[in-house]
Amino acid sequence: MQPFIEVKDVVKQYDGHLALDHVSLNVPRGCIYGLLGPNGAGKTSLIRIINQITHPDEGEVLLDGRPMTEDDVIHLGYLPEERGLYKKMKVGEHIVYIGRLKGMTKADAVAAMHEWLERFDLTEWRDKKVEALSKGMQQKVQFINTVIHRPQLLIFDEPFSGFDPVNADQLKVEILRLRDEGATILFSTHNMESVEEICEQISLINHARVVLEGNVDEIRHSHKQNIIAVGIEGKMPLAPDEALYTIVPAPADSRETYVKLADGVSARDVIQRLNERYTLTGFHEILPSMHDIFVNTVKAQSHE
Amino acid sequence: MNKLKLIIAREYMTTVARKSFIFTTLLVPVIMILCMGLPALIAYYNQSGGDVETVAVIDASGRYGTAIHDTEQYHFVVMSADTIADPYKFYNSSDKSLAAIVMIPRDIDSTAQATVFSESTINVTLKSHINNALSDTISQTRLLSYGVPNLQEMVDKANVDVDLKSVKWSESGRETESSTEMAMVLGMVLSLLTYTFVLMYGAMIMNGVIEEKTNRIVEVIVSSCKPFELMMGKIIGVALVGLTQLAIWGVIMGVLSLVLGSIFGADVMAGGQAQAGMQAMQEMGDSVDMAGILKAVMSINYPMIITNFIIYFVGGYLLYAALFAAFGSAVDQAADASQFTTPIILIMIVALYAGIACIENPNGPMAVWCSIIPFTSPVVMMVRLPYDVPFWQIALSVVLLYATACAVVWIAGRIYRTGILLYGKKTSFKEILRWIK
Numbered sequence: 001m002q003p004f005i006e007v008k009d010v011v012k013q014y015d016g017h018l019a020l021d022h023v024s025l026n027v028p029r030g031c032i033y034g035l036l037g038p039n040g041a042g043k044t045s046l047i048r049i050i051n052q053i054t055h056p057d058e059g060e061v062l063l064d065g066r067p068m069t070e071d072d073v074i075h076l077g078y079l080p081e082e083r084g085l086y087k088k089m090k091v092g093e094h095i096v097y098i099g100r101l102k103g104m105t106k107a108d109a110v111a112a113m114h115e116w117l118e119r120f121d122l123t124e125w126r127d128k129k130v131e132a133l134s135k136g137m138q139q140k141v142q143f144i145n146t147v148i149h150r151p152q153l154l155i156f157d158e159p160f161s162g163f164d165p166v167n168a169d170q171l172k173v174e175i176l177r178l179r180d181e182g183a184t185i186l187f188s189t190h191n192m193e194s195v196e197e198i199c200e201q202i203s204l205i206n207h208a209r210v211v212l213e214g215n216v217d218e219i220r221h222s223h224k225q226n227i228i229a230v231g232i233e234g235k236m237p238l239a240p241d242e243a244l245y246t247i248v249p250a251p252a253d254s255r256e257t258y259v260k261l262a263d264g265v266s267a268r269d270v271i272q273r274l275n276e277r278y279t280l281t282g283f284h285e286i287l288p289s290m291h292d293i294f295v296n297t298v299k300a301q302s303h304e
Numbered sequence: 305m306n307k308l309k310l311i312i313a314r315e316y317m318t319t320v321a322r323k324s325f326i327f328t329t330l331l332v333p334v335i336m337i338l339c340m341g342l343p344a345l346i347a348y349y350n351q352s353g354g355d356v357e358t359v360a361v362i363d364a365s366g367r368y369g370t371a372i373h374d375t376e377q378y379h380f381v382v383m384s385a386d387t388i389a390d391p392y393k394f395y396n397s398s399d400k401s402l403a404a405i406v407m408i409p410r411d412i413d414s415t416a417q418a419t420v421f422s423e424s425t426i427n428v429t430l431k432s433h434i435n436n437a438l439s440d441t442i443s444q445t446r447l448l449s450y451g452v453p454n455l456q457e458m459v460d461k462a463n464v465d466v467d468l469k470s471v472k473w474s475e476s477g478r479e480t481e482s483s484t485e486m487a488m489v490l491g492m493v494l495s496l497l498t499y500t501f502v503l504m505y506g507a508m509i510m511n512g513v514i515e516e517k518t519n520r521i522v523e524v525i526v527s528s529c530k531p532f533e534l535m536m537g538k539i540i541g542v543a544l545v546g547l548t549q550l551a552i553w554g555v556i557m558g559v560l561s562l563v564l565g566s567i568f569g570a571d572v573m574a575g576g577q578a579q580a581g582m583q584a585m586q587e588m589g590d591s592v593d594m595a596g597i598l599k600a601v602m603s604i605n606y607p608m609i610i611t612n613f614i615i616y617f618v619g620g621y622l623l624y625a626a627l628f629a630a631f632g633s634a635v636d637q638a639a640d641a642s643q644f645t646t647p648i649i650l651i652m653i654v655a656l657y658a659g660i661a662c663i664e665n666p667n668g669p670m671a672v673w674c675s676i677i678p679f680t681s682p683v684v685m686m687v688r689l690p691y692d693v694p695f696w697q698i699a700l701s702v703v704l705l706y707a708t709a710c711a712v713v714w715i716a717g718r719i720y721r722t723g724i725l726l727y728g729k730k731t732s733f734k735e736i737l738r739w740i741k
Contacts, residue, residue: 051527053725070530078527084520088318097314101307101528145524 004029004184010059019045021208034199035188041205043188074103077151081158083142087131102149116144157188192291206301220287229256231282307529315541333556357403364410371441391421487690495659495686505546506628513632522724531721539625609689620682623709630716633723634731655680659687666691676701678708
């Protein structure tokens with residue numbers, strides 16, 4: 001299938017510092033795509049290139065198979081990490097202004113503004129100045145600014161930072177809804193929990209390069225370390241068995257024991273053995289979290 | 305184009321709706337009228353509101369006492385010198401109610417000396433009033449003493465104040481009356497207008513750019529339009545704001561001065577001005593004929609001056625506004641901007657002083673050069689314009705100004721494009737030069 005966004009071999013240099021070093025990635029249509037990486041890895045540079053704010057020194061960005069131009073920005077919605085609004089503008093006017101800048105007619109922008117304000121319970125704030133709103137409400141207004149013109153591609157830079165859990169959930173619901181309506185979503189974040197929860201694919205960028213790309217489940221499976229959580233009845237601790245497994249530290253809140261299988265040992269062998277000695281209440285494989293994969297990959301890179 | 309219009313409209317609407325804008329727009333003309341009207345009002349009340357004071361004139365000559373006539377402030381009472389020997393004793397015996405005592409000696413005809421006594425410092429107005437009255441009478445007496453018939457009339461006729469009219473030939477050789485004073489005032493007003501406008505609204509542009517940059521809205525906007533559009537939108541929007549403000553000020557000040565004028569009457573203003581130190585005005589008042597002034601005002605070539613003013617005003621504004629926008633984009637906060645704005649302001653001040661100096665010699669080499677160099681020409685040319693600048697100079701200067709303005713706008717666009725997205729760095733001139741490349 002034709003990727004919706006295709007970044008091909010993009011190189012970008014700032015003042016002798018290489019921000020992007022032959023970066024390529026494919027974002028399928030209708031996908032929620034995570035763009036991960038430590039600070040300064042080059043995520044913002046890449047986003048700015050996709051946004052047409054800056055241009056790559058080499059390489060190109062294709063939208064639906066054809067080179068992207070500045071006119072395509074009306075199909076884009078961008079929520080920067082640093083939130084910015086005109087503080088002196090009224091909420092409604094602000095949303096309509098951004099919508100019209102993105103090419104909407106005034107009537108369309110006004111209609112969409114009403115719809116979105118209602119969805120986020122902000123209707124009564126429509127004629128208030130932005131500066132009168134709480135921080136959380138301002139972020140909702142900024143989110144509406146991003147999606148008002150129904151862009152085909154949405155770029156969110158740390159969308160959940162600064163949101164309380166209730167509002168973060170509401171935002172998540174809206175993001176998934178936009179995806180279901182056909183939008184492709186590019187997500188730049190450090191928040192690995194949200195990556196596991198909503199991203200289907202990711203790219204991990206470190207030191208200006210893509211170091212890991214693919215489907216989230218596949219990545220987690222390919223990074224598994226044969227660790228199994230075992231739950232047993234009674235207070236008797238699990239005895240070590242060097243031939244089959246070693247006990248590894250489990251998270252503090254877990255009531256299960258984590259074991260790492262010895263080389264060449266299958267989970268089946270372990271179940272069989274344990275079943276003979278204990279009453280098993282649980283037995284499941286632990287996949288590495290995206291957090292661990294992220295940290296390990298980045299660390300491994302910096303040791304190279 | 306559509307986006308540019310939107311940006312201009314937003315810039316205009318939000319600035320005009322600001323409380324601070326409404327406040328300044330309404331308050332400045334009131335303050336200005338107060339500043340101009342207050343001295344006049346004070347003088348007016350000083351003059352007519354106070355009690356009339358009595359001045360005793362002790363006249364030993366017997367002829368001069370009656371020459372001093374009462375004024376609105378002072379009433380003069382002539383006393384015989386025979387009854388009063390010591391003015392101080394007389395002053396004390398009068399319960400100190402006298403404002404002053406004038407002593408006119410017997411031999412005033414020859415000595416031309418008199419004395420005023422008072423316990424407090426003697427008012428300048430009172431002093432000059434007495435002086436004038438006595439001097440006039442003494443000259444008349446002396447003229448009479450020569451015994452020449454009709455000498456007084458002859459002297460009056462000989463006293464001439466030349467009314468020097470300056471006449472300028474128009475191209476067809478027709479004579480038109482011109483007034484250098486009027487031309488000078490007009491040139492200076494236009495020049496100051498350009499200077500103030502550029503600095504005031506240039507700063508407004510810069511602060512707007514810095515504000516957009518610091519609250520990061522700029523990232524959202526430039527992902528919807530070109531940075532250049534945003535910059536130009538701001539420059540044009542602020543220009544419209546400035547013109548609106550000027551128009552409102554013009555209207556308010558016009559209405560206020562009409563209203564105040566009709567309430568207090570024209571004599572308040574006139575009297576006030578004269579009182580405020582311009583006594584010469586009164587003397588001039590007779591010789592300046594209003595018809596002449598009107599003629600001079602009419603003789604100025606308004607269409608030429610106004611057209612040129614608009615051309616220079618727009619060009620100069622564009623030139624400086626683009627610089628302000630570019631420098632605003634290069635800094636993170638207003639406080640850091642001074643290293644960039646100081647040179648701009650210095651150039652403007654140089655231009656203003658060059659303009660003032662040009663009044664002395666509007667066709668001298670400095671005037672000519674400064675009115676051709678683009679950075680000073682918008683201010684300096686305004687001063688020269690009423691003095692008929694050769695066409696080639698205007699043409700050269702306008703072409704240079706617009707070429708420079710376009711170049712500066714283009715360069716500013718490049719600086720702006722890089723600057724607005726760059727944070728947390730102290731930017732130097734050197735770095736900015738690299739962005740242009």
